[in-house]
Amino acid sequence: MKYKLEWKYKLKGSEGIDFTSDWLNGELALQAGEELEGSGKAVDITFYDEAGTSWTIKEMKKLLAEIEEEPHDITMYFDGGFDKGTNRAGLGAIVYYNQGKKKYRLRANQVVEEMDTNNEAEYAAFYFGLSLLEELGVRQLSCEFKGDSQVVLKQLEGDWPCYEETLNRWLDRIEHKIEQMGLYPKYLPIERKANKEADKLATQALEGKMIHSKMQII
Incomplete structure (x- = not known):
């Protein structure tokens, strides 16, 4: 999840000037908020997440400790x-994520008949990746989805229309799962x-080489 800060900069003889930051990761946003507070020049410091929920500095500290x-x-x-x-289709997905103070990479593939x-294989691969996120317990977070299928990503984003009934069913399944999570x-x-790793996993699945591994990134 990304966060932005809004605060008012105090000026003598003025009500102050309103400022808004760029979107930042949680740790950087909190650090910026604490430094602003420590300067004595910023008041009404508020954090907002991508869902529009607001947090004070105290609440932000508690939130980050909980999700760490x-x-x-x-x-x-x-x-x-x-x-x-x-x-047949080979599906490949890689998930990069942080947990605690460590970074991980999860790699997995699957064959479907x-x-x-x-294009349907690409949709199935996206849904397969979502299932990996679900297994990890990912909930209420912003997620980046990267692939070389313009069709899948542009249709999911709503930029391109989808006229094929089969693909529409995949769209519905994916959108429902995203909303559910x-x-x-x-x-x-x-x-x-730039997508060679996922492509290799999909090819290995068609070759009968099944992979499901997690490793810490040092």
């Missing part, structure tokens, strides 16, 4: 590979070369 041991700062990569000859198109999604299309 939960997965946060989530980025998910996804990719789907489609085999026309067998109508009876796929019709590569209380996520605040950010859809970020990337180039194929």
Whole structure:
């Protein structure tokens, strides 16, 4: 989750000047708030999260302490590979996240039968990635979703229309799951070369090499 600060800068003989920060991660936002408070020049310091909820400095400290041991700062990569000859799809997903003071990477893949198109495989890969987030217990957080499928990400964002009934069903499933988990999604299309890790997982799934591993990033 990202946060922004709003505060009033005190001036002699004036009601003060209102300021708003950029969106920051929790630790940086709290540090900025504490330094502003310590300067003696800032009053009415308030934090806002991406859902519009407001927090005081005291409440922000308590919030960050509570979520510190939960997965946060989530980025998910996804990719789907489609085999026309067998109508099978290989799904690959990678989740990067922080928990406590440590950073982790979760890698997993899966094979699904009876796929019709590569776009459907991409949707299935996205949904598979969501299931990994659900297993981690991710709730009420902003998440970045990265993939090289413009179709999936642009349709999820609402920028492109979806006319295919099969893909619409995947859209509905994904949107329902995101709402159910209380996520605040950010859809970020990337180039194929930047998605090699997820692509490799999808290919390995079609080859029968199943992977589900978590490691700490040093």
